[in-house]
Amino acid sequence: MAGKRNRGDPGRRVRQVAALPWRREPDGSIAVLLITSRTNAKWMLPKGWVIPGKTDAESALIEAEEEAGVTGMASPVPIGSYFYVRQEDDGTTRPSQAVVYSLAVTQELADWNEKQQRTRRWFAAADAAQVVFERDLARFLGKLAAGRVHLA
Numbered sequence: 001m002a003g004k005r006n007r008g009d010p011g012r013r014v015r016q017v018a019a020l021p022w023r024r025e026p027d028g029s030i031a032v033l034l035i036t037s038r039t040n041a042k043w044m045l046p047k048g049w050v051i052p053g054k055t056d057a058e059s060a061l062i063e064a065e066e067e068a069g070v071t072g073m074a075s076p077v078p079i080g081s082y083f084y085v086r087q088e089d090d091g092t093t094r095p096s097q098a099v100v101y102s103l104a105v106t107q108e109l110a111d112w113n114e115k116q117q118r119t120r121r122w123f124a125a126a127d128a129a130q131v132v133f134e135r136d137l138a139r140f141l142g143k144l145a146a147g148r149v150h151l152a
Contacts, residue, residue: 013097015050015097016049016050017049019060019100020032020079020101020144020151022103030144030151032123033121034120035119035120039087042132043121044133044137045098046060067114070109070120074102077101079102082134082139104151124145128145
């Protein structure tokens with residue numbers, strides 16, 4: 001699992017990378033793949049720590065494969081970010097930021113590392129903005145739905 005790397009100083013803001021898995025629907029609209037968290041089944045993007053020796057985009061792609069069972073073409077530059085409150089294993093919380101990389105999905109795997117721990121589902125971008133738990137992620141997805149975020 002890629003998730004337990006480089007947590008840094010507990011007093012500082014956590015920085016993680018997230019993948020925004022997407023596909024173009026037959027009508028030309030964008031669909032976004034969300035996953036549930038392992039602990040509370042809230043909808044979110046696949047995200048995790050930057051993996052030593054990998055770029056941020058490569059790390060986001062690996063997280064998407066492990067958590068959502070998808071592969072594809074990740075943008076080399078971020079398309080945005082969002083802030084959230086991360087709950088640690090000991091119950092404490094930390095302010096956090098996820099830097100988001102676009103992932104044009106080319107394959108959905110039938111089996112993947114966290115298949116038994118998460119649910120994945122495609123949503124229209126506007127619907128995704130309505131179902132995610134994190135408020136700033138909802139704003140980000142709302143901008144995507146309105147055409148103000150470019151998937152690169």
